[in-house]
Amino acid sequence: MKPKSIAIVGAAETTRLGLIPDMSQIQLHADAALNTMADAGLKPKDIDGIATAGETPVTVAHYLGLTPKWVDGTAVGGCSFMIHVRHAAAAIASGLCETVLVTHGESGRSGIGRTRNVVAPTSPQASSSSPMGQWGRRLCLRSRYCVT
Amino acid sequence: MSEGRRARPQPTPETQHFWDGTRAGELHLQRCNTCGKVYFPPRPFCPACAARDVGVFAASGRGRLYSYVIHHRPVPGFTPPYAIAVVELEEGPRMMTNITGCPQTPEALELDMPVEVAFEKLDDEITLPLFRPARR
Numbered sequence A: 001m002k003p004k005s006i007a008i009v010g011a012a013e014t015t016r017l018g019l020i021p022d023m024s025q026i027q028l029h030a031d032a033a034l035n036t037m038a039d040a041g042l043k044p045k046d047i048d049g050i051a052t053a054g055e056t057p058v059t060v061a062h063y064l065g066l067t068p069k070w071v072d073g074t075a076v077g078g079c080s081f082m083i084h085v086r087h088a089a090a091a092i093a094s095g096l097c098e099t100v101l102v103t104h105g106e107s108g109r110s111g112i113g114r115t116r117n118v119v120a121p122t123s124p125q126a127s128s129s130s131p132m133g134q135w136g137r138r139l140c141l142r143s144r145y146c147v148t
Numbered sequence B: 001m002s003e004g005r006r007a008r009p010q011p012t013p014e015t016q017h018f019w020d021g022t023r024a025g026e027l028h029l030q031r032c033n034t035c036g037k038v039y040f041p042p043r044p045f046c047p048a049c050a051a052r053d054v055g056v057f058a059a060s061g062r063g064r065l066y067s068y069v070i071h072h073r074p075v076p077g078f079t080p081p082y083a084i085a086v087v088e089l090e091e092g093p094r095m096m097t098n099i100t101g102c103p104q105t106p107e108a109l110e111l112d113m114p115v116e117v118a119f120e121k122l123d124d125e126i127t128l129p130l131f132r133p134a135r136r
Helices: A025-040 A057-064 A080-093 A124-128 A134-143 B016-023
Strands: A049-052 A070-072 A100-103 B028-032 B054-058 B062-071 B082-089 B094-098 B114-121 B127-133
Touching (some): A025 A057, A025 A100, A049 A057, A049 A080, A070 A080, B016 B028, B094 B127
Parallel strands (some): A049 A070
Antiparallel strands (some): B114 B127
């Protein structure tokens, strides 16, 4: 990849932040995406790649009116979106697409239109961690000192 | 009818107007006030030009049978065979739906035949927009 050959040309958040009970999760994705497109001076037809997690890239592409030739639905937790940026740069560098939209949206407090991560009850996580309190486990792994 | 029931949509703040419409016997579409695009499903911006200045209007409920398949396997809430269809509305958008009020056969389901909306109440909140052969 040639240095400085790929740039972030727009970035934005949702129009409002905090408690937003009048927007669903997919609309939070779209609201931030529309603000980003406005920031970059781009229209849906200018975007030929989409990357997202939580929602599927197909759902977001349909909702926004995109017809991407490159998609990435890598979902590996909260760092997914930084990985999307890296994947997007690699895709652009290799000529798979030119302009990639990366979206995130989470109706965390209002819970409107929220997708759910389903973990099989037979999985290692559900068998050995979840019964002990999943969030506690995460805090323990992060801090080694879990006092909550 | 097979055991169980159809998948039930859950309205969101962005789609509530559509379900309020079907409950009142109207098929609501949206039109972009910037580029004029008429679109479906509902969302508070234009999927063609990304403008947020959009409106809601009651569509004619008329369209043509664009495509369909006849499904023969049992699915909760349906009695096979039944047609899963795409209808192209007079105003432009295409919707996935079912065709009611006629035999579910290739002979009765002629491509491009005129159809009209036939609302089917699922419960007090949700009414589905199905279509039937036009009575004109």
